Amino acid sequence: MAEFNQLSLDLASLSVHADDDLTLVADVASPLHVSTTYHYETDPSKLISAKERDIISSGAFIYSRFGTPVTQRVEAVLSQIVHGHAVVYASGLSAYTAALAYYNPSHLALADGYHGSHGVAAIFNRLSGLKQIKPYDEALGQGDLFHIESPINPTGESLDIAKAVEFAHSRGAKVIVDSTFAPPPLQDPFEFGVDMVMHSATKYFGGHSDLLAGILVTKDPEVAQQLLKDRAMFGSAPGNMETWLLLRSLRSYKLRVTTQAHNGVKIVEFLSKGLTSGELPVLTKVYHSSLQKEAFVTEQLNRGLYNPTFSIEVKTALIAKSLPSKLKLFHHATSLGGVESLIEWRAMTDKTVPDTLLRLSIGVEDVEDLIADLRQALAASVDLL
Ligand SMILES: Cc1ncc(COP(=O)(O)O)c(C=O)c1O
Incomplete structure (x- = not known):
């Protein structure tokens, strides 16, 4: 899993170099690895069974749904620039789906904002009876989730993140910020104590209208581990080509x-x-x-x-x-x-x-x-x- 805040470099340098120590070959530009599977050690004494180690946290390359060399590189770069452990998904909405599955709240405080996020909330309502409530609704309680999008789609006006955090945390609820409209260095929602940040990486991180991706970011390594495990089961990691395009886009x-x-x-x-x-x-x-x-x-x-x-x-x-x-x-x-x-x-x-x-x-x-x-x-x- 990617570390973060280890390097005191500017965003511009991190975007180019934060994954340097993950290069497997001498190429300056990352290769595009297309394989979905990776052959095991030929020396039988080096084979470690799934009972002996956790596949996801080991970071070993076994099957591309669990992780790939380029996924790891993308997550290494993103983790540095978004100041948390970044987990990459096949789209912004698959990232949001993973966040709702992780928190599994009874109530979701959700303002206007991107219509697709409302669509995901409606699916959870069908599956689990999740109740969508207005922001600052008194029904928000322990274990619930306050979702705030800022700046908000489509107007691009900002909502008060600190106020949402104060309200939600005083009730034992968590806060997720969709920061798609203001990625770094424009805004860092973690400065205001939020629990999770999401981005549609299809937008500024991808930046060339040619890939779909999303990310969730958490400061908590245990949460990140759970997200990685959930992602392996949902099968919601981006494909090899998209992940490689995202890494290439991050350079500029x-x-x-x-x-x-x-x-x-x-x-x-x-x-x-x-x-x-x-x-x-x-x-x-x-x-x-x-x-x-x-x-x-x-x-x-x-x-x-x-x-x-x-x-x-x-x-x-x-x-x-x-x-x-x-x-x-x-x-x-x-x-x-x-x-x-x-x-x-x-x-x-x-x-x-x-x-x-x-x-x-x-x-x-x-x-x-x-x-x-x-x-x-x-x-x-x-x-x-
Ligand atoms: C604010 C915001 N969040 C999430 C999404 C969903 O992202 P994706 O299309 O990558 O699933 C979008 C897409 O337009 C968006 O504008």
């Missing part, structure tokens, strides 16, 4: 995410100024954590780096549907976190949002080019008023 992680964060803030500034001055008359609202006034927001996103994904609202549903096709540098697509900027008429995938809402995920393109593109598309939309 800091460059990407910090560029995206800076670009995002500049674009939000452009949009909110245009809204206030009336220069962008089709806009009615810009949502983003950088526009929030509450003190906890800058405490959580404490490096001046804000989430690169956020939402806007426009005057009519027709404008919202049409704006994406007027943009040249934004793909009209769901998801977020990739190097390419995306815009989504969010009603395509989320039943809960107004049909005037568009979600933007800012990529690594030149920010002035992105602003110029948005300016021309918003200006062209005035004809639809």
Whole structure:
């Protein structure tokens, strides 16, 4: 299992080197290991039976559902950069499923946020009678779970993590934070005493819109061991190709995410100024954590780096549907976190949002080019008023 906080290096260096001592061959770039099975020692005296050792905690390579050389490398890198023991899964939602299975709460306090997490909670309701309650509901008690997503999907506004921790812990409940919208170095939910952190690694960690993955992070090595054992039984580790793509993506992680964060803030500034001055008359609202006034927001996103994904609202549903096709540098697509900027008429995938809402995920393109593109598309939309 991956150690963490052992190296006093910057995130950029850790992303490139935290798995150096796990190299099995002389390659500088990690090989892609495709095997699902690994041959045993040829010397019979070295064979250790499953009765004599725990397969998962031994870290031995036996069968790829239990762990692979690249899974170990990915977890070594992620553990360093997310400040806990990271366990990698086949998707963000399989990570969330593993967290609910681990905590097995009677009540789950769940605010709005990503609709898929609500879908997982509904399955647990069917299986075990798990009751979904509102955040800060008095029914939250011993052994329950408070799930907080911050910044929240799709608006990209922050929720108060410390407040959730205080409420939940005073009742004997645990707190999991979905930090997908603000991965490191934007936010570290462990600074506020949370019990577990999850990410859809499909987004910023993957960063190229070409892999699905998720992670759970815990400070407690025993919890991490149990998660690894559960994962081996659920069969929810990512496949060899995806794991390798994730490791490769992590090498350039800091460059990407910090560029995206800076670009995002500049674009939000452009949009909110245009809204206030009336220069962008089709806009009615810009949502983003950088526009929030509450003190906890800058405490959580404490490096001046804000989430690169956020939402806007426009005057009519027709404008919202049409704006994406007027943009040249934004793909009209769901998801977020990739190097390419995306815009989504969010009603395509989320039943809960107004049909005037568009979600933007800012990529690594030149920010002035992105602003110029948005300016021309918003200006062209005035004809639809
Ligand atoms: C905030 C958030 N959490 C979890 C997920 C689920 O991640 P995945 O698609 O990797 O399962 C998403 C996906 O969009 C998300 O936006």
